Amino acid sequence: MKIDVATLFPEAFDGLKVGIVGKALAKGLFELDLHNIRDYSTDKHRRCDDYPFGGGAGMLMTPQPLHDCINAVDPERRARRIYLSPKGQTLTQSKVVELSRQEALFFVCGAYEGVDQRVIDLDIDEELSIGDYVLTGGELAAMVAINAISRYIPGVLGSEQSTEEESFSDGLLEYPQYTRPAVFNGVAVPDVLLSGNHAEVDKWRRAQQLELTRKLRPDLLKGEDK
Numbered sequence: 644m645k646i647d648v649a650t651l652f653p654e655a656f657d658g659l660k661v662g663i664v665g666k667a668l669a670k671g672l673f674e675l676d677l678h679n680i681r682d683y684s685t686d687k688h689r690r691c692d693d694y695p696f697g698g699g700a701g702m703l704m705t706p707q708p709l710h711d712c713i714n715a716v717d718p719e720r721r722a723r724r725i726y727l728s729p730k731g732q733t734l735t736q737s738k739v740v741e742l743s744r745q746e747a748l749f750f751v752c753g754a755y756e757g758v759d760q761r762v763i764d765l766d767i768d769e770e771l772s773i774g775d776y777v778l779t780g781g782e783l784a785a786m787v788a789i790n791a792i793s794r795y796i797p798g799v800l801g802s803e804q805s806t807e808e809e810s811f812s813d814g815l816l817e818y819p820q821y822t823r824p825a826v827f828n829g830v831a832v833p834d835v836l837l838s839g840n841h842a843e844v845d846k847w848r849r850a851q852q853l854e855l856t857r858k859l860r861p862d863l864l865k866g867e868d869k
């Protein structure tokens with residue numbers, strides 16, 4: 644997969660160079676290309692912002708640098724172009740899986756009070772939010788999306804890790820997990836996990852998933868699980 648990002652702050656993406664995602668990038672399991680929007684500004688001071696027509700607080704990103712950046716990087720419109728925005732559809736695990744199946748993604752990060760609407764209308768396929776709150780820029784949101792998507796790229800997770808048995812993978816939260824020691828601070832691990840009986844362990848885990856989801860995220864439950 645190829646991922647392009649248009650941003651005023653490419654250095655913010657250093658945060659993706661660590662851990663599992665950093666290793667995947669180093670191994671070339673997917674390609675991440677960062678494009679500084681400012682490099683495309685035709686303004687003599689390389690400005691990328693201006694006051695909003697009609698007044699109001701703050702500045703807006705001007706259309707020219709962003710439009711030129713997006714279309715220079717993706718002239719044939721091959722990538723799915725996504726503008727990170729609090730107005731967008733909220734990122735969920737099923738959306739992550741859907742995006743992980745694309746060949747090319749293009750994340751566009753806003754700043755200031757956002758971008759001129761014409762860029763969204765002309766150049767963007769969809770808007771994506773990481774939650775109902777407002778960030779100062781789209782960089783953290785793009786990194787959240789890229790991190791979650793990269794876990795579905797073949798080879799990124801080691802064989803000991805899996806996207807199959809974790810929260811949201813089957814629409815439920817993950818069951819509680821324990822490791823050694825069997826007793827910690829006087830609290831013992833549930834007996835069933837030490838029993839060696841895999842069928843009983845599976846039954847216990849499924850019951851825990853349902854109980855936890857009912858308690859913490861009843862909105863996730865469908866039909867017979869409610």
Ligand SMILES: C[S@@+](CC[C@H](N)C(=O)[O-])C[C@H]1O[C@@H](n2cnc3c(N)ncnc32)[C@H](O)[C@@H]1O
Binds near residue numbers: 726751756779781782
């Ligand atoms: C201060 S915000 C602009 C908010 C905009 N004025 C509004 O009220 O919808 C600046 C940039 O941060 C990004 N951003 C902020 N909150 C976000 C969120 N929840 N999800 C994704 N991107 C977000 C967007 O790219 C946005 O253009």
